[in-house]
Amino acid sequence: SAVISQKPSRDICQRGTSLTIQCQVDSQVTMMFWYRQQPGQSLTLIATANQGSEATYESGFVIDKFPISRPNLTFSTLTVSNMSPEDSSIYLCSVVTGELPEAFFGQGTRLTVV
């Protein structure tokens, strides 16, 4: 397993602004992902954060809206850009530490856009 720290844990933001969420892992991991969980819903994959290269985005998510960085094997950031109330969700960082697909999650960032 891995210990995953996400910051901030929650925030209330004005529409039109941007928020950067940080994910720090206590050990080097092979894969890092960002998920979105809308209120009362399941988890939807936003993108795979690739170390040293551009993230791989899922259908419906674009780099201009959700830029992602992964400068090394233990850290990644997700930015939610030009926010609107529809972006109000929980954003979750997830990691895979080995060859098995078992993923571990941070505690999430609860974002409210007003």
Add this chain to the structure above:
Amino acid sequence: GQQLNQSPQSMFIQEGEDVSMNCTSSSIFNTWLWYKQDPGEGPVLLIALYKAGELTSNGRLTAQFGITRKDSFLNISASIPSDVGIYFCAGPNSGNTPLVFGKGTRLSVIA
């Protein structure tokens, strides 16, 4: 992409009762994972299944990987108040990662 259908959506049970929930897919999965999410927290892995027919236990939790590789179930025996939460099934989208999730089963336990 692959979709996971989870049922029931929600359950209200008495403390001490057993619980069963299941997950089905339109396509074959090579791995089934069960997670629990408490309010304000990220999902926590409960059980991982890697072989068709596999039956695995973790304390009061038991999960099985269906023979057809298109379904899995999770049982909780003798439920207690701390079992309250949302239970998700999940599996790799393709190859080994990343995971797709079912819609979840919201469990409420009445003392």
